[in-house]
Amino acid sequence: MTYSILFEPTGNRLLCEESITIYEAARLAGLNLNSECGGKATCGKCRVRVAGNDLSAPTKSEIGCFSADQLANDWRLACCTIATNDVTVYIPTTSLIEEQVIQVDGVLDNLDPSQGVQLFSLKVPRPSLDDQLPDLERLTRVLNREHSIECVRANLPAIRSLSEALRAGDWRINVALRKDELVAAYPGPPLTPIGLAVDVGTSKLACYLVDLRNGQTLATKGVSNPQIAYGEDVMSRLSAVMIDQVNASKMQGEVIEAINSIADELCESQGLSQTDLLELCLVGNTAMHHILSGLPIHPLAVLPFVPALNLPLNVPASQLGLIAAPGARSYLPGPLAGFIGSDHSAFLLAADFGNSTQTRLGIDIGTNTEITLQIGNRIVSCSTASGPAFEGAHIRHGMRAAHGAIERIEIDEAGKIKFDVIGGGSPRGICGSGILDSIAELRSADIINGRGRFIVDKPGVVSRPNLHPYFELIPKVDGNREIIISQEDIDQVLLAKGAIRAGIDILLNSLDVSPHEINEVVIAGAFGTNLDAHNAVQIGLLPRIPINRIRAVGNAAGAGARMMLVSEEARLHAIDLAKKIEYIELTVSPDFNKYFANAVRLPAPLLT
Amino acid sequence: MTYSILFEPTGNRLLCEESITIYEAARLAGLNLNSECGGKATCGKCRVRVAGNDLSAPTKSEIGCFSADQLANDWRLACCTIATNDVTVYIPTTSLIEEQVIQVDGVLDNLDPSQGVQLFSLKVPRPSLDDQLPDLERLTRVLNREHSIECVRANLPAIRSLSEALRAGDWRINVALRKDELVAAYPGPPLTPIGLAVDVGTSKLACYLVDLRNGQTLATKGVSNPQIAYGEDVMSRLSAVMIDQVNASKMQGEVIEAINSIADELCESQGLSQTDLLELCLVGNTAMHHILSGLPIHPLAVLPFVPALNLPLNVPASQLGLIAAPGARSYLPGPLAGFIGSDHSAFLLAADFGNSTQTRLGIDIGTNTEITLQIGNRIVSCSTASGPAFEGAHIRHGMRAAHGAIERIEIDEAGKIKFDVIGGGSPRGICGSGILDSIAELRSADIINGRGRFIVDKPGVVSRPNLHPYFELIPKVDGNREIIISQEDIDQVLLAKGAIRAGIDILLNSLDVSPHEINEVVIAGAFGTNLDAHNAVQIGLLPRIPINRIRAVGNAAGAGARMMLVSEEARLHAIDLAKKIEYIELTVSPDFNKYFANAVRLPAPLLT
Numbered sequence A, B: 001m002t003y004s005i006l007f008e009p010t011g012n013r014l015l016c017e018e019s020i021t022i023y024e025a026a027r028l029a030g031l032n033l034n035s036e037c038g039g040k041a042t043c044g045k046c047r048v049r050v051a052g053n054d055l056s057a058p059t060k061s062e063i064g065c066f067s068a069d070q071l072a073n074d075w076r077l078a079c080c081t082i083a084t085n086d087v088t089v090y091i092p093t094t095s096l097i098e099e100q101v102i103q104v105d106g107v108l109d110n111l112d113p114s115q116g117v118q119l120f121s122l123k124v125p126r127p128s129l130d131d132q133l134p135d136l137e138r139l140t141r142v143l144n145r146e147h148s149i150e151c152v153r154a155n156l157p158a159i160r161s162l163s164e165a166l167r168a169g170d171w172r173i174n175v176a177l178r179k180d181e182l183v184a185a186y187p188g189p190p191l192t193p194i195g196l197a198v199d200v201g202t203s204k205l206a207c208y209l210v211d212l213r214n215g216q217t218l219a220t221k222g223v224s225n226p227q228i229a230y231g232e233d234v235m236s237r238l239s240a241v242m243i244d245q246v247n248a249s250k251m252q253g254e255v256i257e258a259i260n261s262i263a264d265e266l267c268e269s270q271g272l273s274q275t276d277l278l279e280l281c282l283v284g285n286t287a288m289h290h291i292l293s294g295l296p297i298h299p300l301a302v303l304p305f306v307p308a309l310n311l312p313l314n315v316p317a318s319q320l321g322l323i324a325a326p327g328a329r330s331y332l333p334g335p336l337a338g339f340i341g342s343d344h345s346a347f348l349l350a351a352d353f354g355n356s357t358q359t360r361l362g363i364d365i366g367t368n369t370e371i372t373l374q375i376g377n378r379i380v381s382c383s384t385a386s387g388p389a390f391e392g393a394h395i396r397h398g399m400r401a402a403h404g405a406i407e408r409i410e411i412d413e414a415g416k417i418k419f420d421v422i423g424g425g426s427p428r429g430i431c432g433s434g435i436l437d438s439i440a441e442l443r444s445a446d447i448i449n450g451r452g453r454f455i456v457d458k459p460g461v462v463s464r465p466n467l468h469p470y471f472e473l474i475p476k477v478d479g480n481r482e483i484i485i486s487q488e489d490i491d492q493v494l495l496a497k498g499a500i501r502a503g504i505d506i507l508l509n510s511l512d513v514s515p516h517e518i519n520e521v522v523i524a525g526a527f528g529t530n531l532d533a534h535n536a537v538q539i540g541l542l543p544r545i546p547i548n549r550i551r552a553v554g555n556a557a558g559a560g561a562r563m564m565l566v567s568e569e570a571r572l573h574a575i576d577l578a579k580k581i582e583y584i585e586l587t588v589s590p591d592f593n594k595y596f597a598n599a600v601r602l603p604a605p606l607l608t
Helices: A022-028 A060-065 A068-072 A135-147 A156-168 A226-230 A234-243 A246-269 A286-293 A342-350 A432-444 A487-510 A526-530 A533-538 A556-566 A568-580 A592-599 B022-028 B060-065 B068-072 B135-147 B156-168 B226-230 B234-243 B246-269 B286-293 B342-350 B432-444 B487-510 B526-530 B533-538 B556-566 B568-580 B592-599
Strands: A003-008 A013-016 A047-050 A075-077 A087-090 A117-123 A172-178 A181-187 A194-200 A204-211 A217-224 A277-284 A313-316 A329-332 A360-364 A368-375 A378-385 A405-411 A417-421 A470-474 A483-486 A520-524 A550-552 A581-584 B003-008 B013-016 B047-050 B075-077 B087-090 B117-123 B172-178 B181-187 B194-200 B204-211 B217-224 B277-284 B313-316 B329-332 B360-364 B368-375 B378-385 B405-411 B417-421 B470-474 B483-486 B520-524 B550-552 B581-584
Touching: A003 A022, A013 A022, A022 A087, A060 A075, A117 A135, A117 A277, A135 A156, A135 A172, A135 A181, A156 A172, A156 A181, A181 A277, A194 A246, A194 A286, A194 A342, A194 A556, A204 A246, A204 A556, A217 A246, A226 A234, A226 A246, A234 A246, A234 A286, A246 A277, A246 A286, A277 A286, A277 A342, A277 A556, A286 A329, A342 A360, A342 A368, A342 A556, A342 A568, A360 A487, A368 A487, A378 A487, A405 A432, A417 A470, A432 A470, A432 A483, A432 A487, A432 A526, A432 A533, A483 A487, A487 A581, A487 A592, A520 A526, A520 A556, A533 A550, A556 A568, A568 A581, B003 B022, B013 B022, B022 B087, B060 B075, B117 B135, B117 B277, B135 B156, B135 B172, B135 B181, B156 B172, B156 B181, B181 B277, B194 B246, B194 B286, B194 B342, B194 B556, B204 B246, B204 B556, B217 B246, B226 B234, B226 B246, B234 B246, B234 B286, B246 B277, B246 B286, B277 B286, B277 B342, B277 B556, B286 B329, B342 B360, B342 B368, B342 B556, B342 B568, B360 B487, B368 B487, B378 B487, B378 B568, B405 B432, B417 B470, B432 B470, B432 B483, B432 B487, B432 B526, B432 B533, B483 B487, B487 B581, B487 B592, B520 B526, B520 B556, B533 B550, B556 B568, B568 B581
Parallel strands: A003 A087, A194 A277, A277 A329, A360 A520, A378 A581, A520 A550, B003 B087, B194 B277, B277 B329, B360 B520, B378 B581, B520 B550
Antiparallel strands: A003 A013, A047 A075, A047 A087, A117 A172, A172 A181, A194 A204, A204 A217, A313 A329, A360 A368, A368 A378, A405 A417, A470 A483, B003 B013, B047 B075, B047 B087, B117 B172, B172 B181, B194 B204, B204 B217, B313 B329, B360 B368, B368 B378, B405 B417, B470 B483
């Protein structure tokens, strides 16, 4: 019997015909699990989470290695566990040797350094019986004299640390202020004022450590969102809460813990401490925003999909469980709608929507794809459930844009296949841009038809009785991993691109814009960066526009978060932008099905 | 051997010559401990805390009744424990049948109802796919239309409760707002907006449940401050922290728990819940303020006695551990100095200092006595360590102003003693005003001289070899409890009155005011309410001024706290007042000893 092991959050998949350990399966699927003993059940490092009845019972080693609680929560050692049927295995970041390459750099660094939080280095005169002024007023007197700051508001946790800092630093301190409010006090010589910007994505968390004086990124890191264990897309996360309310606080706790852990690492990389973080800004889609903030999920999960609020939250970092300076605040821009989050408004801010007078289309492709069209003063947005195909999930040999992923494919006129692998070396799978390329190339080479069906007598198409035909991208020779494109893969991609294209067409139609009027298409996210614009038009993901008008901007949501972290002006601009945006709910659009049916087809190959 | 058992927080004391249980000792000292079994070690109700080596070992009943933790923390059953030497026994409020009569009513109810928090009852239209406005903005739309409120700021804990309240109340809700910020949302029909004012005293907590619309007090309750177990005065509380830092958070936890428990009871008495509390205001001396807020104690405890701040704190109630509405805030007015707290500024606010142009003296008598003198635009304050004698502590048969306390004493010309007992019945001890009266009367009757020494041949004076002479106030006849005034009692009172009078004289001298220029003396606190003004002048506690200028105002600090609870204007007025006050540190006043030596003597009896 053939069964499949899907590894999350990497998206790697392995088809098995014989019983092998999950550790071995991961290796064959191209993943290197942590291990010191090489799979001999002694080091306890290859920890994964896997559930189901088709698994070997926990061994003695595993029982010795995990608490009862962990065992009940499906923790296993990969080297001790054998699956006998289809399973999904969740690999925590700590169990992976090779970290995923995750897109964390936006290209837009147009940051305005008019930050809200400032750090001052001061010498404060010590008190005496003739000068018994309290510590805070003593500090204020110096601030007033040296920096013309009138008064200091009392932030309790920050003030709790002031007295000790004054005395520990022998009355020489750094004080961080947000306008007239004390954020933190540190003893000793001058420090760098730092903050953290976070893009909380459904599948990944991207964190940026930023110098608040100039918006410069000091260090960055991206990891998988640990909530993936509760489902890979937004709807499955919301469902997990609907099934059991306690999952909301569990997911909240896990994402906060992950952010704290990255923040710790980033600060340490700069010789700083997490308690030096003076300000945070977090963006994300509406579900991530609500889970992160502990806002009620139910109204968001059911018709008519109502968020709790669309105002920004500006709350003590500690209220969310984030570790930072005692008086540090977390700024969470408001969601735009039930399915358009603050990550999209951060993207629009970074990509200068609202300011520009050009006609522009902004697309952030993910499991959920947000699309915004601007013409003149009007800005219209929608959100479409495109599924994870472009992120390499639900694709036979799909994977995220990580080391070993085929990101670019070309089939030349002789039928010869050329490809590029991220990080070089032998390919482990195909990521979104590679999948998009394959389909464009297969269509150009006339190997698939307009409905995406294989034409069975074409070269590379494998057609066996009782099996759907598939295309052999890399044959299994010389111990190579076989990589194929299945009919189901093509169907998944067509559904995804159909959903996105229908959204684009509905927006264009609603504002009466023709594709040739679009001055610029801005595509955000890892997928966009590797995207072959020509092929995106070729398969009809984008309307027919000159490809030099298509621009990839990387993680623009992260760039927008960094802007709002350091700049009050950027925050106000994002609020204004959000107010301007008109939202179209596609689930109630009477035309959606018509547009979708049209958009799901592959257009005739373009002449190049 | 004679030994003494001191009961705290009531201050009752018993001298024992034979070994009796603490339960029995309490009864003889006039305290009724909780008990269902009458001292037979079966009900486990007579719980007390008592430590030391001179105690019987814990019995089986006690080991069965307490956890190991409780035993380690000196919990005992009074009926099982026998002391063989001097001990102090702490009685938790729950183990006392009769609660103390504690002064909670101020006489000043001049409250301005321009409160900051308002409660609105609204009907909100339900959302649909055509109207997906988020919950908060949906609410704002109605508030804007019906009450012209422009926007609602996002208070995260309050907003977390909004979505559920809207749906639970079928879109009919009460929303509490502080200006434009959501404080709470409650489903259903209109509610009463309530708040809590608290006077956190060193020895007692007085709580007032207040209707925020009109400042009306709905219910009040006073209990002992549970921190008494760490020492009865401010300095011993501070010392407890200096000895072990962990005592700071323990004391914080205990006072918060006590306030929560009273708040719960007060709310329940009105058919309301603690989570209905929309706003809190807490006043107290500087040490209580710092312990309550978790501010650092060390700089306050050592020279030069520097508080952390003197600005008001306006913090989420939850940040202090106080149970209230999700967005409720606690307002803590700033201390005036290291030993003059916000309870004194609350008193001055309630007693209309600052506004009045009269020359006035304000005195809040306690273990620490705060004194303020106003003339014209100048207001000068000082604080003096008067000790607890006027609260009945450190007095042989002293007790607080509770049921059974002698509060008024008269010795007529024939030498016959008349007295009034609080609550009637037979006397259990003497409270502060009774002690003051005794000394005035003893001096008038020429039974003591100007230095407070007994004149041994006078009637009532008992003089035995090797014993200090004492005055027999109530002889031990007919099973009555004997009540005496000892030489040590008189010394304690003279030290207390000397400290207070020295403070008054230093203030008068510093502003060049003669006693006859004082238009009014305002005395706050329980002691003041029962005070015989004539006797206060008679013993020289107050300068010689006409007694019709002396006014008792009860717990004016509580009245001031209620004013600041409901009125923004009162808060601003208190801040202005605090800014005006000049502080004199008596510990460094070169004249203090001279004034004190003079003030400690008893003046010649006045003719009445």
